Structures are given as C-alpha cells and as structure tokens.
Amino acid sequence: MLSQGFVSAAAIAASVLFILSLGGLSNQEKAKRAVWYGIVGMGVAVFFTAFGPGIGGYWLMIPMIVIGAVIGARLAGKVEMTEMPQLVAALHSFVGLAAVFVAWSADLERRRVLAARAADGVMQEFSAFAALVATKAPDELTFLQIEVVLGIFIGAVTFTGSVIAFGKLAGKVDGKPRQFPGGHLLNAGAAVASLVLAVLYLSGAGFWTLLVLAALAFFIGYHLIMGIGGADMPVVVSMLNSYSGWAAAAIGFTLGNDLLIVTGALVGSSGAILSYIMCKAMNRNFVSVILGGFGTTRGPAAEIEGEQVAIDASGVASALNDADSVVIVPGYGMAVAQAQSAVSDLVRKLRAAGKEVRFAIHPVAGRLPGHMNVLLAEAKVPYDIVLEMDEINDDFASTDVVIVIGSNDIVNPAAQEDPNSPIAGMPVLKVWEAKQVFISKRGQGTGYSGIENPLFYKENSRMFYGDARESLNALLPLVD
Template identity: 85%
Template sequence: MLGQGFVSAAAIAASVLFILSLGGLSNQEKAKRAVWYGIVGMAVAVFFTAFGPGIGAYWLMIPMILIGSAIGWVVAKRVAMTEMPQLVAALHSFVGLAAVFVAWSADLERMRVAAAKAAGASMEGFSAFAALVATKAPDELTFLQIEVVFAIFIGAVTFTGSVVAFGKLAGKVDGKPRQLPGGHKLNAGAAALSLLLAILYLNGAGFWTLLVLAALSFFIGWHLIMGIGGADMPVVVSMLNSYSGWAAAAIGFTLSNDLLIVTGALVGSSGAILSYIMCKAMNRNFVSVILGGFGGSKGPAAEIEGEQVAIDAAGVASSLNNADSVIIVPGYGMAVAQAQNAVSELVRKLRAAGKEVRFAIHPVAGRLPGHMNVLLAEARVPYDIVMEMDEINDDFPSTDVAIVIGSNDIVNPAAQEDPNSPIAGMPVLEVWKSRVVFVCKRGQGTGYSGIENPLFFKENTRMLYGDARESIDSLLSHID
C-alpha cells in the first residue's frame, strides 16, 4: 500500500505528462513521442491509484485490469486506420457509462452512510469512499449530490450518443438525420424533466430519481445524435470526446480524485476547442451542431449541368508526365482503399522526375481530425510537403494538376456557388482552379454525406473510376 504523498506526487507527474502529450500531438514530428507521454502518464495514474490508500479488493481489480488490457490490445491490433473514428466513438461510450455507474454507486454509499449514522452503527468495514463521505458536512454532501447529477446526465448522454455515432460511422446506422415526431421539442422536454428530477433528488426524493434521470439522459443522447447527419459526424465525435471528459471530471470531484479532475478537464476543454475549430472549418454553427442540427435546411440545391467525363490511368499519367506542379487532395476514400502507400510511391516517382508535389489537407478531411495526416505519416510522406488548407489554397490557380483521392465535400464548389447547398459558406479546397483536375472515385455516387458535387461535372475535371489503391497502382506503371 502506497502513502498519500506518493499518490499526490504521481498525480502531478501524470498530469504533466498528459499536458505534454496534448501539446506534442499538434505537431506531426513530435506526435509519436507525445503518444508515449500519454501512455506513460496513464500507466503511472493507474498504478498509483490502484495501490493508493483505502483501495482494496485486489482479487477482483487485478484480473479486471489484465482482462481489459488484453481486450484493448487485441482490438487495437485488429482495428484498421479506416475504423479508428468509430473505435474512438466506442471508447467514449465506455467513459460515459462508467461515469453513470460510479455516480450511482456513490449515491448508494452516501445513503448507506446516512443510514448507519442514523442507527448509531459503527463505520467499520465501510469503503474508503464511505469513510470520506462520513466526514462531510451537510453543505458538502449537497455538492456531492450535485456532482452525481452532473455525472449521470453527461455520462448517459455521452454513452448513447457515442453508440449512435459509432453506428453511423461504421455504416450500421443510416447516416441521414432522423428524429422522432416532435424533433427538438422532445429533447427540450426530456431536458426539462431531467432538471425537475435533479431538483427532486436534491430535496430528498430518493434514488429512483437518478434512475429516471439516467433513462431520460440516455434518450437525449440517442435522439440528439440520430438527428445529426453524416457530414457532421467528425464534429460529433470531437464533441462527444469533450462530454466524456466533463463526465470524468464530475466523477473526479465526487471521488475527490485530483488526477481524474485534471484529466477530465483536459479532455473536456480540448475536445470543445477542437469541435469549435472544426465547426468554423465547415461553416457550421457550433450550438446548432451539438443541438442536433437545429435550424433546418435552406432550400432546394441548384441543378447541376454537364456530365462526368471518365479517363483511364494512361491518360492521367500523360498529364502528370507533362506537369511541373501537382497537388494531391486525400480524403476518406483513400483511407477506405488503404491507398496511402501507393500514393506515397507516386509522390516519390514524381519528385524524382523533378516535379513539385504537395498535399492539401482540409481540417475535416476523413472522419476524424488529423485522419489524413496520420495516414500520410504512416506511408512515410515527408512532413514538409503536407500543407494545411490556408497554406496552399491560393496556389491552385498556378497548379498544373490537382488529384483528388476519395474526397467530396471538402472540394465541392457548391460551398461557394450555391447559397442553398447544405455546405454553403464552408471553406473548401479550390481544386477546380487548377489547369486540370483528376478525381479518383469508386463511382458516380454522392458519397457519405449525400451531397452532389459540381466539381465532377466541370470541363477541366476527369474522373478516374475504381478502387483508389488499384487506380494509383495502375497509374504508377505509366509514370516515366
């Protein structure tokens, strides 16, 4: 058993490591080291918490840690990079559900202590948390109950919301926005009832209020995320990440665990900031997105004229061989086809021929922030040719060839040209301003978000249909 001094010191050390980890993840070159900071920080946190004062039942805890670690290892090894967004959503759901269970347990312990005190019974044999509760003054117990309410509400919303987000990202749930009759009024009504139940609970109504509160919160999380379309799922995943952090922080206050408070606050605040940045990059209203797309559609989208003109790999290679400058725009289609290594080889051959090749990365490319950056880093693409949208967008007019690999919304000119488009006003990569654009795409569908793209019908656009990896492999054989 470790003393409280060791545990407090470990909490400070783990908190510093978590901060270093978050800071390092903002830079591709430092990201790998930053991940290790997070791993070590979590290992320190788990070890010193598990063996701190007042902790017992190791016969149950240690097997659970080992089993959970083994499951996590197997899942992480099996999950492909394309499935990482839904894995993140699934992990958020675990945090939310854990917060609900801990909050329920905390209130049951509070009631058990109150009953023991009323009966004049000894506190011997009670848990360390119960002993802590027994020392609290009435006003402190009220704050404990408030923390329990917050943990249950946020945790339950996070759980069911994350389950729905997982389903939509994995294709197991329809990506279109769907709500029950009444729409946002149902969410508002459930939220109002939740507030009423919280007031009743704080005035001594009993444990049943927490059970009903959790049920209502489960409904809100489910209905809220069901009402958000697939195009907004990257923001939703980021926001649910924030919710899971605040749920953890609330439980940290309940358990008087400083490390859980710090960690939850870091996750909660960083997730909220990232969600805001992503909404700005998509010209989405932050509050509108997190409330289930409140506001509705703007009107019928503009009709698209023309036709999609196909081209083969030999035709694309001919243009590339004659080009001096090339910009590649990767999207989720590249991830699905696992074409990043073939793309990396294409870049190597083009650069060896003396051509300027760069990547243009939109802030919400893929289904998770940084999705494309990770794939390109995995394929050993040099960091210095991977450019953010603001750095490279002005260069398209002077570019000979733009290659779009599995992207749709982030290169859609309707964002600028059609005020009724669902993505109107969204900053996009202006690939159509290049001399010629080649779009690598499976077929003529509208993609995950279901939004038609006028880029595919422009006179300077040619469509290279087929699996992205197979198309790029075929293209490689024609490059000089």
C-alpha cells in the same frame, strides 16, 4: 499499500505527462513521443491509484485490469486506420457509461452513510468512498449530490451519443439526420424534465430520480446525435470526447480523486477547443451543429448540368508528365482503399522528375481530425509538403493538375455556389480552379453525406474510376 504522499506525487507526475502528451500532439514529428508520454502517464495513474490508501478488492480489480488490457491490446492490433474514428467513439461511450455507474454507486454509499447516522450506528465495513462521505458535513453532501447529478447526466448523454456516432461512422446507422416528430422540442422537454428530477433528488427524493434522470439523458444523447448529419461526424466525435472528459472530471470531484479531475478537465477542454476550431474552419456555429442545424436541407438544391466524363490511367499519366505543379487531395476513400503507400510512391516518382508536388488537407478530411495526416506520415510522405487548407487554397488557380483521392464534401463547389446546399458556407478546397482535376472514385455515387458534387461535372474534371490503390498502381508505370 502506498502512502498518500506517494499517490499525490504520482498524480502530479502523471498530470505533467498528460500535458506534455497533449502539447506534443500538435506537431507530427513529436506525436510519437507524445503518445508515449500519455501511455506512461496513464500507467503511473493506474498503478498508484490502485495501490493507494483505502483501496481494496484486489481479488476482483486485478483480474479486471488484466482482462481489459488483453481485450484492448487485441482490438488495437485488429483495428484498421479506417476504423479508428468509430473506435474512438466507442471508447468515449465506455467513459460515459462508467461515469453513470460510479455516480449511482456514490449515491448508494451516501444513503448508506446517512442511514447509519440516523440510526446512531457505527458502520463496521466502510468502503474507502463511504469513509470519505462519513467525514463530510451536510453542505458538503449537497455538493456531492450535485456532482452525482452532473456525472449521470453528462455520462449518459455521452454514452448513447457515442454509440450512435459509432454506428454512423461504421455505416451501421444511416448517416442522414433523423429525428422523432417534434425534433428539438423533444430534446428540450427531456432536458427540462431532467432538471426537475435533479431538483427533486436534491430535495430528498429517492434513488428512482437518478434512474429516470439517466433514462432521459440516454434519450437526449441518442436523439441529439441521430439528428446530426454524417458530414458533421468529425465535429461530433470531438464534442463527445469533450463530454467524456467533463463526465470524468465530475466523477473525480465525487470520488475526491485529484488526478481524475485534472485528466478529465484536460480532455474536456482540449476536446471543446478542437470542436470550436473545426467549426470555425467549417464556418459553422458550434451550437447549430450540435443541435442538428447542419446536414439538413434548406431548400431545393441547384440542378447540375453536364455529365461525368471518365478517363483511364494513360490519360492521367499524360497530364502528369506534362505538368509542372501537382496537388493531391486525400480523403476517406484513400483510407478505405489503403492507397497511401501507392500515393507515396507516385509522389516520389513525380518529385524525382522535378515536379512540384504538395498535399492539400481539409480540416475535416476523413472522419477524424488529423486522419489524413496520420496516414500520410505512415506512408513516409515528407511533412513539409503536407499543407493545411488555408496554406494552399489560393494556389489552385496556378496548379496544373489536382488529383482528388476519395474526397467529396471537402471539394464540393456547391458549398460556395449553392445557398440551398446542406453544406452552404462551408470552406472547401477550390480544386476546380486548377487547369485539370482528376477524381479517383469507385463509382458515380455521392459521398458519405449523400450530397451531389458539381465538381464531377465540370469541363476541366475527369473521373478516374476504380479502387484507388489499384488505379494508382496502374498509373505508376506510365509516369515518367
């Protein structure tokens, strides 16, 4: 058993490692080292917490840690990069559910201590947490109850919200916004009822209040995320990441665990900041997005004129051979086709021919922030030619060829041209301003959000149909 001094020192060390990890993730070149900071920090946190003072039950704890580690390792080895967004959502749900269970357990221990006090009895088998509760004054127990309520409510919303986000990202739940009759009024009613239950609980009502509170919060999480369109899922995942952090912080206060408080606050605040940055990049109000205001129809969408004109690999190769500047816009379709290596090979060939080649990355490209950056880094694409939207958007007018690979909403001119479009006002990559645009796409269907794209019908656009990796591999031998 380790002393409290060792545990406190380890908590500080782990907190520093977590901060270094978050800071390093802002730079692609430092990201790998930053991940290791996080891994080591979590290892330190788990070890020193598990063997700290007042902790027991190792006969159950150690097997659970081993089983969890094995399952995590197997999942990490099997999950493709295309499945990473839904994996992240699933992991958020675990944090939320854990917060609910811990909060319930904390209240049961609180009641156990109070019952012993009322009977003037001495509890012979205190758990570590019950021993902590037994030292608290009545006003401190009230704060404990508030922490329990917050842990249950935030954790339950996070759990069901993350499950629905997982379903939408995995294609198991319809990506279109759907709500029960009554819409937001149901969410508001459930939130008011939750507040009433919290007041009853704090006034001395039974454990049943926490059970009903959790049920209402489960409903809010489910209904809230069901009402958000698929195009908003990157923001939703980031938001749920923030929720899971605040749930962990609330439980950290409940358990008197400083490290859990710090870790939860880091996750919660970083997730909230990322959600804000993404909403700002999409020209969306954060509250509006979370309440399902994006992804819904505002009126009749503008009719699209023209037809989609197909082109083969030789036609695309001819345009590339004549071009001096090329911009590639990757999207989720590139990840699905696992075409990043073929893209990298094309880039090397074009640059060897003296052509300027760059990538344009939209803030919500893919289904997870940074998704495209990770794929391109994996394929050894140089960091310095991968540019964010704000850095490259004004250059499309002077670009000879743009190749769009598996993107839809982020290159949709309806966002700027059609005020009734569900994505109206969202900043997009203005690829249509280039001299020629080639769109690599499996077929004529709409994208993930189900929104039609006028880009596909413009005179300077051609559809390069087929699997992205196969299409690019067919293109490569034809490029000089």
